[in-house]
Amino acid sequence: MNRAGRSVILFESVSSALHAEKILKAGGIAHKIIPVPKHISSDCGVCIRVEGEYLEQAGRALEGKVRVLGVRQLPEAKGR
């Protein structure tokens, strides 16, 4: 899988992120809960990582259901 396109979706809280996880799971959209990368935020929470090809689908699934704070593309070189 092409790692270059990986992004993380950021949320207000862990509660929001886990609610989003349920929605993505129900929609069969591949994703992974990971700690928020330190270069993005010093927060102690979690975010959702998705491959580029699923990003748009994930965005649509979450729209109007969970508040998304932002989407950041992960740097290629660092991988995960």
Next chain:
Amino acid sequence: METREHIYLDNAASSWPKPESVIRAVELTLREAAANPGRSGHSLSVEAARIISDARSEAAAFFGVADPLRIVFTKNATESLNIVINGLLRPGDHVITSRMEHNSVMRPLNAARERGISISSVRCSRTGELDPDDVRKAVTKDTRLVVLTHASNVTGTIMPVAEVGAITRGEGIPFCVDAAQSAGCLPIDVDAMNIDLLAFTGHKALYGPQGTGGLFIRGGLEAEISPLVMGGTGSASEHEEQPLFMPDKYESGTPNTAGIAGLLEGGRFVSSQGIASIRDHEMALASVLLEGLDGIPGVRVHGPAEPEKRIPVVSFTVDGMDASEVAYRLDDGCGIMVRPGLHCAPSAHRTLGTFPGGTVRFGFGFFNTAEQVRTALEAVSSIVNKP
């Protein structure tokens, strides 16, 4: 001392026993997922947070709430009611409540009076029933909140919540319902009943552990309700101000994860049995008790005569005998556990005419049987006949 079966008829105070699945969930959480939920990002922390997230979704579905993030976990209905009463009301505001409320409503309300908040307590009948039109008549231009119990913890009287909700919706006044006794016992749909704020506890008819409860806050109202407690939420950690979003605004500090895991299973237990089927069972027991008490001379049952107007809570007095004496003899002589006295609801007892002596209260739950009710009736009969 002879061994005997204990008969627990105090489910209105706290349900017991708990379903096995509830006990197992608490234990499993403590053994396998007792990290700090969502604080640290590692897998055990996420696992703990997932338990709470699942419980939030279960609670939301239970009360017809579309967005689970509108559910705040608290330690009980009392804390939830305190968030609403202390957080929403400002000096000059007017509140409407009833004369059947528990002290979890009356004490914070009376303290609010000191801050310049006025209160109208709507009269109820001697059976604890409320006429919704009296709520309408009590509305003033300053009315900022109507707070009402869904079902009396003294008589079991079911309040006309949907009817009052229609009035408050029409007037644009936030409507807070104390569902301590009713959550898990009666169907609740916050949209159909126009409930804006729903305070519930986990350890009664939801069969969860003590120390669990919650509050539903309708969208937008969180902007007007200050939190009772502030602190770490695991979110927005770079800021030293309390977050304003749901549910974190009202969920500071490490929660009772193991308890909430138990609450989740309690909710699932009630859903799998079905509220209607549990209610049928409990009301069959209450009907046997009501009918039996009716046949014992000197026993006076309080609350509505029609069983369908109650949750399975029955209060009675015995002529010439203290409520505490009856309860003591039921426990000591017969192993039957009930609750005498004022049930933290002096206002309700004044309405019924049973203040200050109080009543003897039976509260049924899923695990009670008809045999237990018959034994309890025989015990009451024997106590009354041998004062």
